[in-house]
Amino acid sequence: VYWVNWLQTKALCDRWNEEVVLIKHEMQWSINFFNHKAKQWLSLIDDAASNGLTGHACYAAQQAHIYNQLATHAAYSFCKINPAIELVCQSNSL
Numbered sequence: 001v002y003w004v005n006w007l008q009t010k011a012l013c014d015r016w017n018e019e020v021v022l023i024k025h026e027m028q029w030s031i032n033f034f035n036h037k038a039k040q041w042l043s044l045i046d047d048a049a050s051n052g053l054t055g056h057a058c059y060a061a062q063q064a065h066i067y068n069q070l071a072t073h074a075a076y077s078f079c080k081i082n083p084a085i086e087l088v089c090q091s092n093s094l
Contacts, residue, residue, distance in 0.1 A: 024085060027078045034071035038064045 041064035048056035078085060 027074070027085065031071050031074050031078075034067050034074060038067035038071065041067060 041060045044060040045057050045064065048054075048060055
């Protein structure tokens with residue numbers, strides 16, 4: 001009975017450790033996604049401006065700014081939760 005309880009507890013601990021690893025990666029993936037979307041919108045600004053579409057360029061600039069703010073806020077929030085997450089905290093200076 002003791003051995004079964006130990007195995008169950010070890011399995012539970014292993015699952016939680018795996019969850020911690022996944023959460024850290026998901027934090028970085030979120031920041032990477034926001035930065036990627038910001039870069040996409042920035043490239044659309046150039047396309048719209050070269051075609052003389054001022055309204056489209058303004059909208060793209062607004063979207064790029066929003067995604068940059070999301071990336072900065074996510075990085076700040078993740079560092080506030082756990083300052084030991086170095087990869088996420090380094091992305092805070094966008």
